Amino acid sequence: MxxxxxxxxxxxxxxxxxxxxxxxxxxxxxxxxxxxxxxxxxxxxxxxxxxPKISQNIQNAKSMFERAMKKHKFKAKYHYCYCTKSSHFKHVLDEALKNDIHIETSSAFDIDIVENLKREGSITDKTFVLCNGFKREEYISKIQNLINNGHKNCIPIIDNYEEIGLLTEGVKKKINIGIRIASEEEPKFEFYTSRLGIGYKNIVDFYRREVKENNKVNLKMLHFFINTGIKDNAYYWNELSKCMKVYISLKRICPSLDSLNIGGGFPIKNSLGFNYDYEYMVDEIICQIKDACEDAEVQVPHIFTEFGSYTVGxxxxxxxxxxxxxxxxxxxxxxxxxxxxxxxxxxxxxxxxxxxxxxxxxxxxxxxxxxxxxxxxxxxxxxxxxxxxxxxxxxxxxxxxxxxxxxxxxxxxxxxxxxxxxxxxxxxxxxxxxxxxxxxxxxxxxxxxxxxxxxxxxxxxxxxx
CATH class of the missing domain: 2.40.37.10 (Lyase, Ornithine Decarboxylase; Chain A, domain 1)
Incomplete structure (x- = not known):
């Protein structure tokens, strides 16, 4: 027995x-x-x-995207970003940054960490720093200082209608920005639309009204984030399809838009019976983006991913x-x-x-x-x-x-x-x-x-x- x-x-x-x-x-x-x-x-x-597990997961993800892009002849670059909010500890950042990655921030004090890492030489002005989150005075001031001091790859992701004006008041040069899509939440959620970002139907009008003729900003990126992460279900693929429609509509009137930032992240193993086909999901994401762009006859975007739990969990x-x-x-x-x-x-x-x-x-x-x-x-x-x-x-x-x-x-x-x-x-x-x-x-x-x-x-x- x-x-x-x-x-x-x-x-x-x-x-x-x-x-x-x-x-x-x-x-x-x-x-x-x-x-x-x-x-x-x-x-x-x-x-x-x-x-060592941090570096292993980063390298696994980079390899999967490299293979998928090669398979589908996806003529763009892939950039791996670490979401610092998952773990701000220095030993975590030091290990992650050994792997030629970039950083996503979510609050004012994150920028102090970025400045510290720059002084040490762990990152440079070429490192992408994607600034997410709802931004107010202190966060905005620190983003402005980072940009004014020469960090050309700092990209604030616009979360609401006021942020462009607040950001450009104190910068000395034209800055690159992204716009975050306020995706629709899963049906089981208590609310319908994410509180973060700007709604699908409003983004193109927002670009025409606030960005197109604004000589202080340059739209570089569209940020797509699903709160429940990257999952193989109808909800995720439907939201990705809606995201690509917005990207294509913007790309046709905004030549500077060349990057798609995929947030939400991969799940991590939570039981011995865990089963998730990472390779398939990467391949399918790249395939669907490629097909959408080819059908619309627009250039495929550079792909950024924001992995927090997957990096360090x-x-x-x-x-x-x-x-x-x-x-x-x-x-x-x-x-x-x-x-x-x-x-x-x-x-x-x-x-x-x-x-x-x-x-x-x-x-x-x-x-x-x-x-x-x-x-x-x-x-x-x-x-x-x-x-x-x-x-x-x-x-x-x-x-x-x-x-x-x-x-x-x-x-x-x-x-x-x-x-x-x-x-x-x-x-x-x-x-x-x-x-x-x-x-x-x-x-x-x-x-x-x-x-x-x-x-x-x-x-x-x-x-x-």
Missing amino acids: NTKYIDLINQTFDFPQEEFKIDSNKNLHFHDIDTMKLAEEFGTPLKFTYL ESGGAIYKVLYQKKQNDRERWNMINSSFITTLPDSWAINKRFILLPLNRWNDVYERVLLGGLTCDSDDYYNSEQHINAIYLPAYKEEKPLYLGFFNTGAYQESIGGYGGLQHCLIPQPKHVIISKNNEGKLEYKVFKEKQTASDFLKILGYE
Whole structure:
């Protein structure tokens, strides 16, 4: 009878997988990382970032677009942009920028990061800086300074009717701009049209009224963003088709328009059963853009993509120890972890986001169905089947045999949404954070980026010290 946890995984999924395997001691390895060794050396709870995965995903995307463009004889360039809002950490930007990429910003302080990277030489005036978001005084002022100081490839993406006037008041030269399309949201959304950008039907009139005769701006780019990301469904392809109609209408009256910026991003792996054909999606996007342009007899655009979660999400992980099991009734067993989901994985309780959950050890033990609880006194601090796609099964709890858990592909948004380094719910501390890289010989190197928060850290913020 197959009652061991490893049997359950082998029966349910195709395992081992590219990034997950089990060693001879039945402990989990994530890429080249012995996760149990990591937990034993640095303790738990623990956050980690595996930097090589960032470069791997960037290079994969660049290769896929290169192949698709070559296949379809798509005579334009491809530019990979990283959305800094996914993770602003310097170690993330440093790793991403090794791969000849560009940057998308969303707020004023992003520009300070850009200036810092320029001073270090990580980016140059040739690096595209696409400035998205709703812009007001501070953000606009910093964009103006960036452009006035010679950053010719800074392209503000116009979000509303006032921004052109605000941007051009303080610039000394003609600037390139983009316009963001306010796409229609999926039918299940509570509203019909995105609050960001300008509506499909209004863009051409807006161009004629505000841009065409304006000697201070040059329309360079159309920005197409779908909130739910790039998915193979009727909704996405319909929105892309509508976007291309707008692009073609603008291109016919605006020769300077030569770029299409595709936002929304690829999904990342959220379970061992994840199935997404990246190669097909890239090929189909390029094919549909090419066909639309050929039918309309206009030049195909340069393609920009904005990938945030896809860039950094699969590089992150969180490790916990099961402290205790509470049996609240005949059916529910609560495994209590030594941290809080609200503190460390806020998307899991805020939007029921799924992450890959696997035990680090005891894969040869029998399994049981459980719920996971965090340390706060908040009833929402849990992780259950709603987030996990199916019921949660883990090696059976044994007080004398500690169980360690890993949540994987958590590298996007969790630190910034959780208020990294600041106050945490019920004052449950932010865990230690370790950066994992490879040296020139391909060996793993570990560096503690941040120690676990202390009581003193909290008391200073709260005004007690």
